[in-house]
Amino acid sequence: MKVKKLNISFLKSGSGSLNTRIVLPITWVRELGLSQDEREVYLYKIGEEIVIRKIPRIFDKKEAARIAFDEVKKIISIKEYIEHREIIEILKTIIESYFIGIKEKERNNKVVSLITVLRDSFLDKKYEFVIDNNKQYFFDKKKYKFKTVKELRDYFKIKRV
Incomplete structure (x- = not known):
């Protein structure tokens, strides 16, 4: 370098x-x-x-997951949690911003595959998630021990939508 x-x-x-x-x-x-x-x-x-x-990036799942993981970590460090749909928006933005020429259907497939990679990365690291039939939240498992979405919402005073 x-x-x-x-x-x-x-x-x-x-x-x-x-x-x-x-x-x-x-x-x-x-x-x-x-x-x-x-x-x-x-x-x-x-x-x-x-x-x-000189040439645009070609989609690379590992690179996209690394960029997304860094963005999500940043949000969790500020907010203490992140909702699953926020992660999906981050992934869509990364794919649109960093990898040019990906069509909508292909982008959606890549988002699905990336969310799996990202979830596995979270579970290997220091993050945990809680899920109910409508929402999924990721949080720092060393700081918090939530068992349900309701516990997380009550703790952070998140209003139901």
Whole structure:
């Protein structure tokens, strides 16, 4: 891995809004296969990183699950729990944002397969879930010992929808 410390330029437009620019080393740009004729790139914000790619990402279940797991962990660290449907929305967003050209039916299949991978990851880690006929919540099993959705809802004062 190569590292270079750079500064971002902040520019004010005529309307007063801020824009940013960063100058990349020409050797890195050439190594990516970019030129004045081929200058289209794909930018991805993954956690604390910004990734620049010449070609879009191809769907990778492990990578998508890793990104989703990091997002879900972040939410659980703030809220202490997460609802199953929130996880599905995160998965849909990840698939739409990071993996270009996936049709709706294919995306739904990928969401289903990812939720299985994610659930297995949760159970291998420090998360547990409670489920009833309508809702499923994941939470930190080292902090909490909920046996039912009602216990979790009562503890966090979650209103039924």
